[in-house]
Amino acid sequence: MTTSTTIQSRRKIIVIVLLCLAAAGAVVRQFAEPGTLRNIGTLMMLLWLPVIGNIISWLVARIRRPPALGAASFEAGAPFQPHxxxxxxxxxxxxxxxxxxxxxxxxxxxxxxxxxxxxxxxxxxxxxxxxxxxxxxxxxxxxxxxxxxxxxxxxxxxxxxxxxxxxxxxxxxxxxxxx
Incomplete structure (x- = not known):
């Protein structure tokens, strides 16, 4: 497994965990009586903010970034011309x-x-x-x-x-x- 693939899979796991915690916070907040437990649920719901921020920044970078050009190289079979x-x-x-x-x-x-x-x-x-x-x-x-x-x-x-x-x-x- 390459390093970029490892990093991508770790990022996916982090996003899934944060979204699950935010969903659990929404459930806790919905069914909890006003007080400390409800406040903890509210804080857990805020965990989706960094995820959304990362998704938005990824989309903006993807839109701004021009497509990658292939690396320049010598043509296959081109004659050798010493300089x-x-x-x-x-x-x-x-x-x-x-x-x-x-x-x-x-x-x-x-x-x-x-x-x-x-x-x-x-x-x-x-x-x-x-x-x-x-x-x-x-x-x-x-x-x-x-x-x-x-x-x-x-x-x-x-x-x-x-x-x-x-x-x-x-x-x-x-x-x-x-x-």
Missing amino acids: ALVELTLRTPMLPSEDTPILAGEHRCALVLDNEGFSARWFVAPGETFRRGVAQTLEVEFLAPALALARFQPGAAFRMLVGESFVGDGRVLRVLAPA
Whole structure:
């Protein structure tokens, strides 16, 4: 079960419990003589207010929020068009069992300069080896080259982000002329 599903199910349970307590408060208030028990029933009826407030805020946010756009990505089967030549060193893993060569094929990542990340991809050719901890020279293609190349000038140092982890460090050797 994912975290969002767990949170949603907990919210549903909380809403159901609060509404049941409010309904029980209405029953207590209806049949109780004026006094403390009737006042407790009235307080229990007020438990529906946070529920209604949450429902209204959820509806307002849903109306205001534009539909989510799909994440931008490289087109499937699009030819590789390198934009920069970089020197990249992947960090060695903490566990020796994870210190395996990088497999041949396409690899996607975000190259991060300061606090800006740029989607990129690079390839390991069949038959080539790419070891962690060893500097490698390779070509990268940016998803948005017009934005990225303004920042990725020769000598610029960057970090490689894959998922939620920084897995490598590198520097730009040169910007390649567009094909």
